[in-house]
Amino acid sequence: MAIYQEVNLTGGMDTALISTATSVPAFPIMILVFVYLTILIGGTTSQKNKGGNADVPMWATLAGLGTTMVTLVMGLGIGLVSLGTTSIVIAITIMAGFWYFLSRGRYEQ
Amino acid sequence: MGQIKFISGLLMASLFAIALIGFAVNFANDNFSPVNIASDSELTGVKGSMEGDMQQFYLDSNTSSGAMYESTISTQTEATEGGTSFKVGPATALTTGNRVLSTGFKKIFGSDGSFSIFLTALIGMLGLIAALFIWKAWKGGQVD
Numbered sequence: 001m002a003i004y005q006e007v008n009l010t011g012g013m014d015t016a017l018i019s020t021a022t023s024v025p026a027f028p029i030m031i032l033v034f035v036y037l038t039i040l041i042g043g044t045t046s047q048k049n050k051g052g053n054a055d056v057p058m059w060a061t062l063a064g065l066g067t068t069m070v071t072l073v074m075g076l077g078i079g080l081v082s083l084g085t086t087s088i089v090i091a092i093t094i095m096a097g098f099w100y101f102l103s104r105g106r107y108e109q
Numbered sequence: 110m111g112q113i114k115f116i117s118g119l120l121m122a123s124l125f126a127i128a129l130i131g132f133a134v135n136f137a138n139d140n141f142s143p144v145n146i147a148s149d150s151e152l153t154g155v156k157g158s159m160e161g162d163m164q165q166f167y168l169d170s171n172t173s174s175g176a177m178y179e180s181t182i183s184t185q186t187e188a189t190e191g192g193t194s195f196k197v198g199p200a201t202a203l204t205t206g207n208r209v210l211s212t213g214f215k216k217i218f219g220s221d222g223s224f225s226i227f228l229t230a231l232i233g234m235l236g237l238i239a240a241l242f243i244w245k246a247w248k249g250g251q252v253d
Contacts (some may be wrong), residue, residue: 031213068129072136075144087149090133101122104110 021080028080032089035070039063057100064093111170113238120234123159124227130156167233174203174236177244185209203239206236 007019021027031051040063044054071089110118130152131156137145177179210231 029227047111068133070133072133072142075137075142076140079143081144083144083146083148086133086144087152090129090146090152093129097124097125097129101118101125102110102115 015078018078028086029076031074032067032071032081032085034065036063036092039066055103057096057103060096061093061100063088064096068093113241116237117234120163120230127156127159127163127226137168161251162232163226163230167229170233170237170240175238194199203236204206206235 005019005023007016007023009016011019012034019029040056040059043059043062047059048054069090071081071086075086128148133146134153137144137147210228214228215226
């Protein structure tokens with residue numbers, strides 16, 4: 001017995017996403033977490049490899065902005081994400097922005 | 110982090126929050142999205158309050174800048190009466206800065222009032238920074 005109803009993979013990407021989200025409500029949130037961490041970890045690691053230092057507040061803000069865009073798009077149509085999820089993503093981005101704007105530069109005292 | 114950088118950072122962070130919430134609301138309205146951040150009373154309330162804070166900041170910085178330009182000190186060692194030689198330059202430059210900002214802003218965003226809070230906050234910050242520069246240079250502090 002399958003733990004959730006199998007999705008129809010022949011109806012296109014959107015059908016597969018909607019079917020999966022219907023069966024597993026946490027699926028859209030997992031996608032958002034994946035997008036956020038991919039940008040954050042990928043950006044900081046790449047910058048650290050090239051320059052020796054990573055600007056974590058900047059990448060946290062960029063990851064938040066990227067995730068916000070994905071969240072807003074996922075809210076279209078039937079709405080894969082809820083209002084609460086969208087609000088939390090925006091709140092995290094705002095906090096990352098505060099962190100970024102109040103963070104010191106590399107050589108700043 | 111100096112006083113000017115701290116105030117600028119806080120101001121930019123507030124403008125960032127206002128812009129983000131405003132963008133999310135307008136995105137949902139333009140695309141008829143069922144998930145509209147305008148339905149979240151807390152976020153929209155915070156946006157309205159922060160816009161009010163920016164307006165108040167503009168008024169306060171205008172008041173403090175005006176008081177700074179009109180203030181005088183008595184003649185003493187290494188200080189001239191009124192200190193006008195320090196105050197004229199930034200005051201004139203501030204007016205020019207306002208004109209440049211207003212022109213660019215209106216050409217890019219139009220005369221629509223939805224983004225006017227940014228211009229208001231930036232001009233307020235410009236006035237405050239000019240006054241702080243004068244004051245700090247005058248009293249011998251570190252200008253940053």
